[in-house]
Amino acid sequence: MTDPVNPLRLPPQETDAGQRMQQYPPPESWDDWVEWDQRQWPRKVPRHYMLVPTVCFNCESACGLLGWVDKETLQVRKFEGNPAHPGSRGRNCAKGPATINQVNDPDRILYPLKRAGGRGEGRWVRVSWEEALADIGGRIRRALQEGRHEEVMYHVGRPGHDGMMEWILPAWGLDGHNSHTNICSAARAPDTPSGWGSTARAPTTPPPTSFS
Amino acid sequence: MNHGFLIDNRKCIGCHACSTACKSENEVPLGVNRTWVKYVEKGEFPDTRRYFQVTRCNHCAHPPCVPICPTKAMYQRDDGIVEFDSQICIGCKACMQACPYDAIYIDPDSGTAAKCHFCAHRTDVGLEPACVVVCPVHAIIAGDLDDAGSEISRLLATQEVSVRKPEQNTRPKLFYIEAEQSAILPMAAAQDYGHLWSQPPPAHGNSGGGHRDWRGPIQIAPGRMAGAMVSSGRPAKAADSRKSRAPRETYNAPHRVPWHWQVPAYLVTKAIGAGAFLVAAAGTALGLLPSVPLFTSIASFLALVFVAATVGLLVWDLDRPERFWTILIRPQWRSWLTRGAVILIGFSAVVGLSWVLSISGSVELAGRLRWPGVLLAILSAVYTAFLFAQAEGRDLWQSTLLPWHLFVQAVMAGAATFSIAGLFVGLSPEATRVLSWTLGSSLLVNLLLTAGGEFAVPHASSVAAAAARMITRGRYAPCYWGSLAGGLALPLAAILVSGGSAGALAAAGALSLAGLFAYEWVFVMAPQQIPNS
Numbered sequence: 001m002t003d004p005v006n007p008l009r010l011p012p013q014e015t016d017a018g019q020r021m022q023q024y025p026p027p028e029s030w031d032d033w034v035e036w037d038q039r040q041w042p043r044k045v046p047r048h049y050m051l052v053p054t055v056c057f058n059c060e061s062a063c064g065l066l067g068w069v070d071k072e073t074l075q076v077r078k079f080e081g082n083p084a085h086p087g088s089r090g091r092n093c094a095k096g097p098a099t100i101n102q103v104n105d106p107d108r109i110l111y112p113l114k115r116a117g118g119r120g121e122g123r124w125v126r127v128s129w130e131e132a133l134a135d136i137g138g139r140i141r142r143a144l145q146e147g148r149h150e151e152v153m154y155h156v157g158r159p160g161h162d163g164m165m166e167w168i169l170p171a172w173g174l175d176g177h178n179s180h181t182n183i184c185s186a187a188r189a190p191d192t193p194s195g196w197g198s199t200a201r202a203p204t205t206p207p208p209t210s211f212s
Numbered sequence: 213m214n215h216g217f218l219i220d221n222r223k224c225i226g227c228h229a230c231s232t233a234c235k236s237e238n239e240v241p242l243g244v245n246r247t248w249v250k251y252v253e254k255g256e257f258p259d260t261r262r263y264f265q266v267t268r269c270n271h272c273a274h275p276p277c278v279p280i281c282p283t284k285a286m287y288q289r290d291d292g293i294v295e296f297d298s299q300i301c302i303g304c305k306a307c308m309q310a311c312p313y314d315a316i317y318i319d320p321d322s323g324t325a326a327k328c329h330f331c332a333h334r335t336d337v338g339l340e341p342a343c344v345v346v347c348p349v350h351a352i353i354a355g356d357l358d359d360a361g362s363e364i365s366r367l368l369a370t371q372e373v374s375v376r377k378p379e380q381n382t383r384p385k386l387f388y389i390e391a392e393q394s395a396i397l398p399m400a401a402a403q404d405y406g407h408l409w410s411q412p413p414p415a416h417g418n419s420g421g422g423h424r425d426w427r428g429p430i431q432i433a434p435g436r437m438a439g440a441m442v443s444s445g446r447p448a449k450a451a452d453s454r455k456s457r458a459p460r461e462t463y464n465a466p467h468r469v470p471w472h473w474q475v476p477a478y479l480v481t482k483a484i485g486a487g488a489f490l491v492a493a494a495g496t497a498l499g500l501l502p503s504v505p506l507f508t509s510i511a512s513f514l515a516l517v518f519v520a521a522t523v524g525l526l527v528w529d530l531d532r533p534e535r536f537w538t539i540l541i542r543p544q545w546r547s548w549l550t551r552g553a554v555i556l557i558g559f560s561a562v563v564g565l566s567w568v569l570s571i572s573g574s575v576e577l578a579g580r581l582r583w584p585g586v587l588l589a590i591l592s593a594v595y596t597a598f599l600f601a602q603a604e605g606r607d608l609w610q611s612t613l614l615p616w617h618l619f620v621q622a623v624m625a626g627a628a629t630f631s632i633a634g635l636f637v638g639l640s641p642e643a644t645r646v647l648s649w650t651l652g653s654s655l656l657v658n659l660l661l662t663a664g665g666e667f668a669v670p671h672a673s674s675v676a677a678a679a680a681r682m683i684t685r686g687r688y689a690p691c692y693w694g695s696l697a698g699g700l701a702l703p704l705a706a707i708l709v710s711g712g713s714a715g716a717l718a719a720a721g722a723l724s725l726a727g728l729f730a731y732e733w734v735f736v737m738a739p740q741q742i743p744n745s
Binding site: 021022023024025035037038039041043044078080081088090091092093094096097098100 | 329332
């Protein structure tokens, strides 16, 4: 049941209310939070942000983030913790705030690219999503029709699709699912319970302790 | 309202979340850090441990970076935050020399000083600093030290805490619970062990034009401070620290040397400019030197040229030279950089006027400027001692002998300049005799002050002692001993044995000026190599 007073079920602010500093802007101001522009500081130039909840994708813990979107430029200025996230409760590791580097990475791939030269030549041409999907889909289809199932492999950094590919790949008769899990999380799965008694995934991680 | 930080080392897991949150919040460029996590490891497997130390500006109650700033770009807010204004900073890097904690860096994009500013742009809208909010273990506590009910005040009231270098009397407001001594003392851990996940910059490496070289790892042999920590009496070579159980630094932020050759060169041109006028004006006024053009108009002209070169070198060393005028537009009068700029401008005005008057025939008027000029020459020569005294991050520069040393160096440089000029102008036997005596006695006093004074007395702080050791026995030893032998002893011997030959006097002058630069190079550079974090 939704709590009418605290619909986001936010953890209590660790610093007390009143004049003391807050960990995060009050949620009712998330649509239009005004903060001084860091670039022009100590000149006090206001900037308006909308705080958009999102999820850190740098490991499978999937901690909560708030994207601070500049309302003027619509660019993400920074990421901070999302206090309403049930697992991370507004806290993050080094990878959380560093997510801004991925968003602004000059080498970030923003649209489908198709290899133009030989392997390793590093030449690519931009293609449309239609062309990319038709090309990949057509080649998978031909491989399956011609019985070359072992030539199809699905590789992804982090399987963030909630098991969907675990239905699709068996339906195609494939055993070709590769991801970060093979080399990292798979090692943790048998090991962590022996040491810790559970797999200690983020949603069951206790909140940070406090002296208050 | 009095803001402070508390780092709870019982909780810190060394994850660097604070470092990256700060980078993102304050858009800190690559290669520089406002906060970082120093790692120190001790012991040998299985009796080993890694210690973490979140390291940043201490927001000192008595911040030495503030009084040294010539333009009020570094200042202390009413709420205790030590703040900076990059739009006023001229990039003189004096604050970096004043900070005993390595907290300040030059932003490579703007060329201005920057550091942790307590996320003042956030605290002013009621938010905690970015590092505090992100910390997954709540190891960083920020709050009001004046508010007895704040979390930080309650922890400070009940827990034992430490600060970095309390002996500097800066009264840091960043406190550590369970500080590890081998991490909190900058030179307690060996620095040549190699870093985890990162490569420290090469010791004398340059990245771009040789202007911004990195401070090296300094070689600290286990057996001194480091060895004492593990009660290992066996002295070992620094290169052996990989095999040793002594504490070793396995991560620390790299730091650049702030001042380069322009500063020792400025000390030499300033000594020549001030000394030339001083020797000539005092010598002619006292009747020791004849009132020939060399000691009147030419002396004023030489002083003018070398003071102009001095100012030029000072501006050259700024990272924002076009903002030089800010010193005059918004002076911060407690800074000896500001006072020095005014002294140099005043001295240039007097020697310039003196030169114009003496070449236009107003010898009487020019003569009246002699004693004001002598006073300004002495001030120009010695004020740097008070600037160096404000540089509280470089303990070797805090020498009570330094004003006297700079004065003697100016007399020596002035006499040396006329000794060389004598080759072209021709000196009377009387002038040669006076110059020989002046140069010889200043060389002797300089030798005593250097070898018998500044480097003979035991140094009170480990920072000063490490710099002195680096000068007398380490990386700068060839230059230091070369300056003593070739720049002081050899010219002194040349004067004594030559019996008043103009050629020998000129050679002695040239040697003493070259030696002066070598000595100033050592004296300026070595203390900057000593780690403060």
